[in-house]
Amino acid sequence: MAKSFACRDIGMSCGFRARAGNESELMSKIAAHAKEAHNMAQIDAATMKKVKAAIKEE
Numbered sequence: 411m412a413k414s415f416a417c418r419d420i421g422m423s424c425g426f427r428a429r430a431g432n433e434s435e436l437m438s439k440i441a442a443h444a445k446e447a448h449n450m451a452q453i454d455a456a457t458m459k460k461v462k463a464a465i466k467e468e
């Protein structure tokens with residue numbers, strides 16, 4: 411089952427969506443996006459918690 415994430419689900423307005431075959435693949439896509447688009451070299455624990463809660467199964 412694929413997993414997906416959308417930034418707007420955690421209150422970001424950038425319109426980014428990611429989809430991957432598993433959570434670790436998805437997390438690496440999200441981490442790369444967070445770094446480029448949101449200037450987060452590292453996703454902090456509070457944001458990580460929101461991200462994980464917003465990941466959907468497809």
Ligand SMILES: [Zn+2]
Pocket residue numbers: 417422424425426443447448
């Ligand atoms: Zn974003």
